[in-house]
């Protein structure tokens with residue numbers, strides 16, 4: 001990972017590849033497991049993921065004929081903190097529902113005056129917001145999970161109210177200097193009570209005007 005940081009820097013998106021020769025499927029599965037858990041801890045927004053490339057040769061002998069068939073086995077493991085699109089199919093199975101990644105407290109604010117901010121809230125949908133990332137935003141006052149497994153860049157300038165302790169807080173977002181084309185959806189100032197869980201997708205940023 002240190003070498004990848006050196007080669008990739010902090011701005012340009014890229015994939016880190018691990019290449020090997022003749023590893024059995026057991027070791028590849030083990031390596032995938034280690035890579036997945038290591039990537040859960042990373043916050044790097046420009047590392048798209050990790051590619052495990054294994055070169056293998058299939059040896060066959062039929063009577064007097066022998067043949068060698070070389071092939072490459074590829075496994076791509078997406079980085080959960082990468083906010084861009086990776087245009088190849090990866091193993092992005094449903095995140096473990098108990099795993100909430102890194103906890104980030106929201107910034108607490110006083111109750112905003114009417115029609116001065118975008119207020120998204122729900123009294124009974126828990127958590128209100130959910131995605132497949134590895135950052136969870138929590139109430140700054142009681143630690144209640146408000147946005148589970150999202151990305152740092154998902155929500156910006158949106159005010160919410162904690163369903164547990166009624167504290168008002170704001171998603172301040174983060175200036176990320178990464179070259180990713182991000183789609184944005186902007187909300188006009190007002191109150192938006194959620195009727196169902198807000199599913200946050202990779203690459204889409206919700207912004208309060």
Ligand SMILES: [Zn+2]
Nearest residue numbers: 139142162165
């Ligand atoms: Zn709270």
